[in-house]
Structure formats: C-alpha cells, structure tokens
Amino acid sequence: MxxxxxxxxxxxxxxxxxxxxxxxxxxxxxxxxxxxxxxxxxxxSKRGLLDALLKKYFDVITKKAEEACTYSGDLPFTLTRVTETFFNFAKKNETFYRMQMAMCFSSTGSEPFIATKDYNIKLLALLEKMFLLASEDHGNMKNRQKRYAFTFLGIINSYISLYLNSGIKLNDEAVYSAVHQFSHGIYS
Amino acid sequence: MxxxxxxxxxxxxxxxxxxxxxxxxxxxxxxxxxxxxxxxxxxxSKRGLLDALLKKYFDVITKKAEEACTYSGDLPFTLTRVTETFFNFAKKNETFYRMQMAMCFSSTGSEPFIATKDYNIKLLALLEKMFLLASEDHGNMKNRQKRYAFTFLGIINSYISLYLNSGIKLNDEAVYSAVHQFSHGIYS
DNA sequence: CATTTACTATACCGATCGGTATATTTGTTC
DNA sequence: GAACAAATATACCGATCGGTATAGTAAATG
Known part of the structure; x- marks a missing residue:
C-alpha cells in the first residue's frame, strides 16, 4: 500500500x-x-497535507463543474446538469464533502477556511459566469449573477447536507426539486 | 467591568x-x-466556558422560538413569524450566530458539535411539533414533520448565512421569499 | 475586629502540539 | 558492486496545550 x-x-x-x-x-x-x-x-507540514488533500478532490469537482457550467441557451437544462454534477460528486465522496462543508462554514480566520477559500471562489466564479451568459437571454437577472451563484450553490449544499445528515435520497426527484426551488426564488 | x-x-x-x-x-x-x-x-474548564456561552444565547433563541412556534390554524402566518424570529435573533447576535452555525456544521465528533447538538435538537423539535399540529389541517404533510422541520430551518439558515457572508438584507421581502421558497417545496 | 467567602495573581504541572536533526534502509542507475 | 537519491526510523526539539496548587487580596458578615 x-x-x-x-x-x-x-x-x-x-x-x-x-x-x-x-x-x-x-x-x-x-x-x-x-x-x-x-x-x-x-x-x-500539516497544512501541506491539508492542501494536498483539498487539491486531490477539488480538482475533480472543479473540472466536472467546468463542464457542467457551459451554457447553451437552455438555463433549466444547465441548472439541472450542474445540480446532478454536484449531487453525484457528493455521493461518490461523502467523507470529503462532509469535511469540505465543515471547513467552508468554519471561522473565517481558521486555517481550513483559508485553505478552502480559493477553491470555493473558483466554483462560485464558474456558476457566476454561467448566470452572466444566461442573463443575455433573461433580462430580469442582469447584474445578479453573484447572488444567484451564491444562492444556487447554497440550495445545492442544503440538499447535500440533508443527504449527509438526514438521509434523504439525492435522486432525480431531488434534482428537480432543488432546481425548481431555486428557479422559484429567481423568477418571482 | x-x-x-x-x-x-x-x-x-x-x-x-x-x-x-x-x-x-x-x-x-x-x-x-x-x-x-x-x-x-x-x-x-474550557468546555465549561463553551457551555456557558452556548446556554447564554441558546436560552434566548429557544424561548423566542417556543413562542413563535405556537400553531393557531394559519400555517403561512406561523412560518412567517418563526422566520422573523430567527432573522431578528441573527441580526441582534451576528457573532454568536456565526459561531453557532460553524459549530453546527463542524465534525460530528468535535466538542463544539457535541456541545451544540442538544440545543439544535430542541429547536428542531419545536418546529417539528408545529408541523405536527399543522398536519391535522394539511393532510398531505402527514409523517413528514421531521423533514419539514429540517428543511425549513435549513432554508432559514441559508438566508442568515447569505446575510452574514454576502450582505443581503434580512427584511420583510427576505422573510416572504424564504417562507414561499419553503412552501413551494412542500406543496408541490 | 475576626472570620468567612468570593475572587485573583504567581508559578507551576504533565501532556501534547507541530516540526526536525541524524542515521539507516531501500531501490535505482552507472 | 559502487554511488546516489528517495524513503523511513529513532530520538529529540522548544512551544503551547488545558489545567492547578498555593497564596494572597477584597469585600461582606458575624
């Protein structure tokens, strides 16, 4: 080994x-x-170990998110694909996702928060870029990409958190539910 | 002093x-x-200090949540009141709410998680009890109190997290938005 | 004034923290 | 097989960890 x-x-x-x-x-x-x-x-160092650990997994989810975030004119379709991507990654890497969420919610001055910060910013940037492209087709969401990226990832992580802590299934129904719940927040 | x-x-x-x-x-x-x-x-002890700190603030929010969770036949009204209660508490106690959320998302074996566990269970139980009473009027939500309590608090905390980290306002519009986003998840 | 109780300062405890100097082993290349 | 680099073991470092024994001070109570 x-x-x-x-x-x-x-x-x-x-x-x-x-x-x-x-x-x-x-x-x-x-x-x-x-x-x-x-x-x-x-x-x-211990920090170096943490960095290597984060890189190993974040590189995977970042690459998959990059692919999923390509906007092709159909926003609901893209949102569904992104949600599926995150759900599948979380299901395949439960322990890592647990750790990552804890670090992302930890104190802003702590090492884990700092170590994960850039990765989370990168993921948000991908979502933001997607919403920016979509905003050319959806006039009512101009200049709101940042908040949409934040809330969308927030809803995705809520579902994953429910999956990890409360045992709900992350199936097609959950994907549909998450996307529609987010869309309901956008279009109203 | x-x-x-x-x-x-x-x-x-x-x-x-x-x-x-x-x-x-x-x-x-x-x-x-x-x-x-x-x-x-x-x-x-250090743990005793943590316990005293948690008790000081959790006793306040728990009491307020108890009052807000009394169900009187009007679910949307009750949900709105509960949401307002949590939003107001978070606004008045930003630092504590930050700490509390970090602990609630921390590793399940860590001292902070264990120390906050019972308080969070108590809050969830209050919400659960409210949904149980309401289920007598809303047939389609029978035996789902636990999940509803979990997701409702999840949405509330998402908004508070947005408030703490991304600067959105926790005004009446946010309350309306949170309640309707949750209700949309329920009734569909 | 004497006593008690609540509180605080000095100085210290063993254990563990992250990290390393040195030496030895292992596997590869010439 | 000699030379070399990568990898692993023994033993140790100063600093900090949470926690405490002892002694003293301050204020209230008899």
Missing part, C-alpha cells in the same frame, strides 16, 4: 471525524502506521 | 474568529485582561 495515498486517506477520515485542529499529526501517522518523517517527507 | 461577562464576550469573539480548538485558554485570558484561575473559577 502506498504510504502517501494512505496518509491522505487517513487524514481525510480524521479531519472529517474530529476536525482539522483536533486531529494531531501524531494521531494521523499512528493510524496510518507510518512515522512523522514519512509524513513530513511527502507533505512538508 | 464584570470579569465573568467579559470573559464570555471575549471567548465568543475568539471562538468565532479562530474556532474553538484554535483559540487557546491563554489567549482568551490575556485578551480579557484576567488570569487563568479567574477563568477556571467561573467556568471550571
């Missing part, structure tokens, strides 16, 4: 279970059955 | 800014211009 990958997996579990600050480096290496120098050889 | 109250205020600020784990007892007492024994005299 690859030590580097193993450390990443253990770190993901411990960060998710106990939180980034509460999970000690010592605990991580013990659980992964390696020693500290091994961890520091690969990642340089 | 009352040392006890002062420590609570400083702790609220530091927990919110840096997170519960990252904010050290030493830092708290230095910022509050007291010494450790003073803090431990009043609160017994």
């Amino acid at each position: 690859d030590n580097q990958e193993n450390i990443l997996n253990i770190a993901l579990n411990l960060f998710t279970l106990k939180g980034y600050e509460a999970a000690g480096v010592q605990e991580i290496v013990e659980t992964a059955n390696v020693t500290k120098p091994t961890l520091y050889h690969y990642f340089g | 009352d040392n006890q109250e002062n420590i609570l205020n400083i702790a609220l600020n530091l927990f919110t800014l840096k997170g519960y784990e990252a904010a050290g007892v030493q830092e708290i007492v230095e910022t509050a211009n007291v010494t450790k024994p003073t803090l431990y005299h009043y609160f017994g």
Whole structure:
C-alpha cells in the first residue's frame, strides 16, 4: 500500500471525524502506521497535507463543474446538469464533502477556511459566469449573477447536507426539486 | 467591568474568529485582561466556558422560538413569524450566530458539535411539533414533520448565512421569499 | 475586629502540539 | 558492486496545550 495515498486517506477520515485542529499529526501517522518523517517527507507540514488533500478532490469537482457550467441557451437544462454534477460528486465522496462543508462554514480566520477559500471562489466564479451568459437571454437577472451563484450553490449544499445528515435520497426527484426551488426564488 | 461577562464576550469573539480548538485558554485570558484561575473559577474548564456561552444565547433563541412556534390554524402566518424570529435573533447576535452555525456544521465528533447538538435538537423539535399540529389541517404533510422541520430551518439558515457572508438584507421581502421558497417545496 | 467567602495573581504541572536533526534502509542507475 | 537519491526510523526539539496548587487580596458578615 502506498504510504502517501494512505496518509491522505487517513487524514481525510480524521479531519472529517474530529476536525482539522483536533486531529494531531501524531494521531494521523499512528493510524496510518507510518512515522512523522514519512509524513513530513511527502507533505512538508500539516497544512501541506491539508492542501494536498483539498487539491486531490477539488480538482475533480472543479473540472466536472467546468463542464457542467457551459451554457447553451437552455438555463433549466444547465441548472439541472450542474445540480446532478454536484449531487453525484457528493455521493461518490461523502467523507470529503462532509469535511469540505465543515471547513467552508468554519471561522473565517481558521486555517481550513483559508485553505478552502480559493477553491470555493473558483466554483462560485464558474456558476457566476454561467448566470452572466444566461442573463443575455433573461433580462430580469442582469447584474445578479453573484447572488444567484451564491444562492444556487447554497440550495445545492442544503440538499447535500440533508443527504449527509438526514438521509434523504439525492435522486432525480431531488434534482428537480432543488432546481425548481431555486428557479422559484429567481423568477418571482 | 464584570470579569465573568467579559470573559464570555471575549471567548465568543475568539471562538468565532479562530474556532474553538484554535483559540487557546491563554489567549482568551490575556485578551480579557484576567488570569487563568479567574477563568477556571467561573467556568471550571474550557468546555465549561463553551457551555456557558452556548446556554447564554441558546436560552434566548429557544424561548423566542417556543413562542413563535405556537400553531393557531394559519400555517403561512406561523412560518412567517418563526422566520422573523430567527432573522431578528441573527441580526441582534451576528457573532454568536456565526459561531453557532460553524459549530453546527463542524465534525460530528468535535466538542463544539457535541456541545451544540442538544440545543439544535430542541429547536428542531419545536418546529417539528408545529408541523405536527399543522398536519391535522394539511393532510398531505402527514409523517413528514421531521423533514419539514429540517428543511425549513435549513432554508432559514441559508438566508442568515447569505446575510452574514454576502450582505443581503434580512427584511420583510427576505422573510416572504424564504417562507414561499419553503412552501413551494412542500406543496408541490 | 475576626472570620468567612468570593475572587485573583504567581508559578507551576504533565501532556501534547507541530516540526526536525541524524542515521539507516531501500531501490535505482552507472 | 559502487554511488546516489528517495524513503523511513529513532530520538529529540522548544512551544503551547488545558489545567492547578498555593497564596494572597477584597469585600461582606458575624
């Protein structure tokens, strides 16, 4: 088993279970059955480990979101595709999504928040760009891309949060529901 | 200046800014211009300090939520009143609401999550009870009180999160919007 | 005035924190 | 097989962690 990958997996579990600050480096290496120098050889620091972990998963969701966000004249269709993309990613990477949401809601001065900030900004920018293109076809949403991006991702994350904590299904019905709930907020 | 109250205020600020784990007892007492024994005299432990802080604010919102959740036959009216109650509390206690949301989204095994758990369950139970009463008048929502309570609070917190992080106003329009967005999810 | 109670300061505790210096092992290349 | 770089182990670092023993002060009570 690859030590580097193993450390990443253990770190993901411990960060998710106990939180980034509460999970000690010592605990991580013990659980992964390696020693500290091994961890520091690969990642340089605890923060470096976190960064590597975030990059590993955020690169995936960012790329998928990029593809899903291409606007082709049909906004409901695009919104549905984006929602499906996020739901599928969350289902495939439950633990990571748990960790990521906790970090995104953590204190603005904390390391986890700072480490995830740019990734979340990037995701919002993709949504914003999509809404900007769509605004040429929907006059009533001009100059509101930022808020729409924020609220849309907010609704998506609400559903994912419900999935993770309350056990609802993220099926086609949930996608439909999320998209329509957001649209209802837009067009009224 | 009352040392006890002062420590609570400083702790609220530091927990919110840096997170519960990252904010050290030493830092708290230095910022509050007291010494450790003073803090431990009043609160017994760091966890005791957190508990006192949570109790101070949660007791207020819980009481207000209790009043607002009394169902009187008019569900939209009750939902509006509940939403207003939460919005007003969040506006009056921005820092606390920030901290509380971070803790509620934090790792399920972390101290802050455990410390806030019962309070959040209590709030959800109040909403649940309201939906249960209302279900006698709305046949199509039988046995769904739990999910409705969860999603309703989720939407409320989404709006408050937007208010805290993106600067939207929590005015009557926002209340109307939140209630209708939730209702749209229910009745469809 | 004596006593008690609430409160606060000095100084300290063991444990753990993130991180590293040094040495040894492992696998690859010439 | 010699030389070299990557990877891992032993043992350790100063700093900080949450928490406390002891002693003293301040104010109220007898």
